[in-house]
Amino acid sequence: MKITFMIVFIVIFVIILILLALIYKFIFNINTMKENKENITKDLEKNFLSNITISNITIIDVYDNVEFNPKFKTGFGFACVVKLKNNTILFDTGSDSKILLTNLEIAGIKPEEIGIIVLSHIHGDHTGGLLGFLRRNSNVKVYVPVSFPSSFKKEIKATGAKVVNVTNFMKITEGIYSTGELGTWIKEQSLVINSDKGLIIITGCAHPGIVNIVKKVKELTNKNIYIVMGGFHHPPIEIVKEFKKLDVKKVAPSHCTGDEAINAFKKEYQEDFIKSGVGKIIVIK
Ligand SMILES: [Zn+2]
Numbered sequence: 001m002k003i004t005f006m007i008v009f010i011v012i013f014v015i016i017l018i019l020l021a022l023i024y025k026f027i028f029n030i031n032t033m034k035e036n037k038e039n040i041t042k043d044l045e046k047n048f049l050s051n052i053t054i055s056n057i058t059i060i061d062v063y064d065n066v067e068f069n070p071k072f073k074t075g076f077g078f079a080c081v082v083k084l085k086n087n088t089i090l091f092d093t094g095s096d097s098k099i100l101l102t103n104l105e106i107a108g109i110k111p112e113e114i115g116i117i118v119l120s121h122i123h124g125d126h127t128g129g130l131l132g133f134l135r136r137n138s139n140v141k142v143y144v145p146v147s148f149p150s151s152f153k154k155e156i157k158a159t160g161a162k163v164v165n166v167t168n169f170m171k172i173t174e175g176i177y178s179t180g181e182l183g184t185w186i187k188e189q190s191l192v193i194n195s196d197k198g199l200i201i202i203t204g205c206a207h208p209g210i211v212n213i214v215k216k217v218k219e220l221t222n223k224n225i226y227i228v229m230g231g232f233h234h235p236p237i238e239i240v241k242e243f244k245k246l247d248v249k250k251v252a253p254s255h256c257t258g259d260e261a262i263n264a265f266k267k268e269y270q271e272d273f274i275k276s277g278v279g280k281i282i283v284i285k
């Protein structure tokens with residue numbers, strides 16, 4: 001009788017323990033689920049285009065092997081400045097800081113007013129001017145594809161500048177985004193401006209393929225493309241039709257696009273073709 005009572009007691013005790021453990025696990029799960037949900041919402045805000053569009057944007061091509069305004073120096077590579085109401089961004093740096101700084105001066109832009117630098121990819125014709133620029137102004141955040149060599153990131157940090165690693169589509173500042181690191185072999189990020197008139201995409205060399213970049217941006221943002229500018233990396237001329245299919249409103253190709261493709265765009269786009277090159281200024285009101 002006493003033994004039976006003991007067994008029943010132990011069984012009930014074990015069952016209570018199991019129940020307590022299950023209840024604890026259930027509550028813990030709910031909490032982690034809540035935390036995960038909060039993190040996902042935060043990521044969504046950071047990694048997706050917001051509804052806020054911007055106006056009063058001035059884009060100046062300050063480094064290009066394609067000539068536009070003869071007052072500016074040409075040099076192999078690409079860089080452009082995006083002037084906003086309260087921010088000035090430098091996208092790429094060309095290959096030589098002397099040419100870059102000279103052209104910035106001609107454009108009336110002081111290196112000190114630039115607070116953000118975005119580097120498209122590691123090639124010297126886009127990054128060569130960086131360290132010379134940082135000697136003039138290192139009070140900047142430099143957005144680089146996460147795959148950049150750590151030695152290069154160290155060199156940037158040694159000047160006092162901050163390095164921001166970019167992996168996915170992300171907000172840089174109000175209305176300005178990075179596509180995130182795209183491509184497989186040569187990783188590259190492009191700049192996306194959420195203007196009142198639609199998206200403006202600026203590419204460095206477009207190594208992941210210019211059409212792929214435009215498609216990716218459309219897919220990520222679900223918005224119309226107003227202008228695509230920069231280097232398109234010697235595309236075949238059939239690309240012009242693909243641009244039309246993707247409903248790209250205007251184009252401003254330069255740097256590594258090549259004369260053949262530039263002429264094909266000019267022919268097809270007519271008044272929506274923006275002749276670009278060093279010294280070209282595009283104003284979006
Ligand atoms: Zn390149």
Ligand SMILES: [Zn+2]
Nearest residue numbers: 125204205256
């Ligand atoms: Zn290039």
